[in-house]
Amino acid sequence: MxxxxxxxxxxxxxxxxxxxxxxxxxxxxxxxxxxxxxxxxxxxxxxxxxxxxxxxxxxxxxxxxxxxxxxxxxxxxxxxxxxxxxxxxxxxxxxxxxxxxxxxxxxxxxxxxxxxxxxxxxxxRNIAVESPSASAAQFGMIGESPAMQRLLAEIAMVAPSDATVLIHGDSGTGKELVVRALHASSARGEKPLITLNCAALNESLLESELFGHERGAFTGADKRREGRFVEADGGTLFLDEIGDISPMMQVRLLRVIQEREVQRVGSNQTISVDVRLIAATHRDLAAEVSAGRFRQDLYYRLNVVTIEMPPLCQRREDIPLLAEHFRQRFAERNRKAVKGFTPQAMDLLIHYAWPGNIRELENAIERAVVLLTGEYISERELPLAIATTQVNVDDDREIQPLVDVEKEVILAALEKTGGNKTEAARQLGITRKTLLAKLSR
Incomplete structure (x- = not known):
């Protein structure tokens, strides 16, 4: 060997x-x-x-x-x-x-x-990886960078309280991991942690999911259903992408936070609930308030404590640790003997922009493990967008907008594949649907 x-x-x-x-x-x-x-x-x-x-x-x-x-x-x-x-x-x-x-x-x-x-x-080479703390590791929160240490310190301070928490950060930064850590480290840790992605549902479905409904309240409601607030009673309710809810839902949610009681759709009966609320969004809610798209009173209710999620590009020191964590996971899952990364591959991972943050890194490592035929992951197994990253950065050069860099990489992939969008998407490590959306933009 x-x-x-x-x-x-x-x-x-x-x-x-x-x-x-x-x-x-x-x-x-x-x-x-x-x-x-x-x-x-x-x-x-x-x-x-x-x-x-x-x-x-x-x-x-x-x-x-x-x-x-x-x-x-x-x-x-x-x-x-x-x-x-x-x-x-x-x-x-x-x-x-x-x-x-x-x-x-x-x-x-x-x-x-x-x-x-x-x-x-x-x-x-990431042969021996240690998490900065056992409590962080058990929630999959890996990193030793100053940004990560500040985040862990904030979690340790905020978790024991019952204060409402607003988590702000880009998609893929690991907001749900923070929620799990906050819940498990609180006095409510033995009670339910219920999660709901507000952006995934239309207004009527979201109302039913949050507050429940009575039998016959609407077409298809063949039995009574408890809402997420009731399911989370005594525990924690995490509402992801809270910035996407409609004005009507903002009013109803504000009432629940103030009164600590809910009403099922189709019922006049109120139900008292004891829930710690954690919300997350990628939107700038203060700007949304100024634009009149988000209620100021609800914003203040949610924004008791704010936790900012650092993007992966601001914690590059953690990339080797995260890459090794995902390598071990996917090597075991795919029953492959993957020993590590070549220096060139790791250097590309460190210098790539990571617009999709940790979720994009996870997907890239899974792809590399699946495609690997040797023992060490090299640039050949990485998605084209990462493999073509310019590593030797000249600090004096003009910074190019990320959207322009992405456009260049996509066009290069299409040229290389003779315009075959399916093959270009595969080499870029994204879905064909995502590629078409980016081309449309």
């Missing part, structure tokens, strides 16, 4: 030390590139995908801490080991705060170096 090639970049302005490390690491089976200073290292990271960077702290032109920060700006997921001849706590702490995975003291102990390298590479 052939091992996947591992590329290590050694950064040190001491040429003799670089040469010694290059010989040593090559003897251990690694491919090694050398950079004799920070700026040279940054240029190499722009042009090549490395599995790990081994960087000295004390360099004349640009020190190791500044070099580390610049490299992390280009590729947040790349593990960087810092070497220092000065075993000061301050230097080590500064390096770790700046994003170093670990540090080594010069002169290097080669046994310690080999052990640290193996641990670092296991981390970047």
């Amino acid at each position: 052939t091992r996947v090639k591992i590329d290590i970049l050694v950064v040190d302005d001491d040429i003799s030390h670089c040469t010694i490390l290059q010989a040593l690491l090559r003897g251990w089976g690694y491919d090694v590139a050398l950079a004799y200073g920070g700026r040279e290292a940054i240029e190499q990271v722009r042009e090549h995908v490395f599995d790990l960077v081994l960087c000295d702290v004390r360099m004349a032109e640009m020190d190791g801490i500044e070099t580390l920060k610049e490299i992390k700006a280009l590729n947040p997921a790349i593990p960087i080991l810092i070497m220092t001849a000065y075993s000061s706590v301050e230097t080590a702490v500064e390096a770790l705060k700046a994003g170093a995975l670990d540090y080594l003291i010069k002169p290097l102990d080669f046994d310690s170096l080999q052990d640290t390298l193996e641990k670092a590479l296991a981390h970047t």
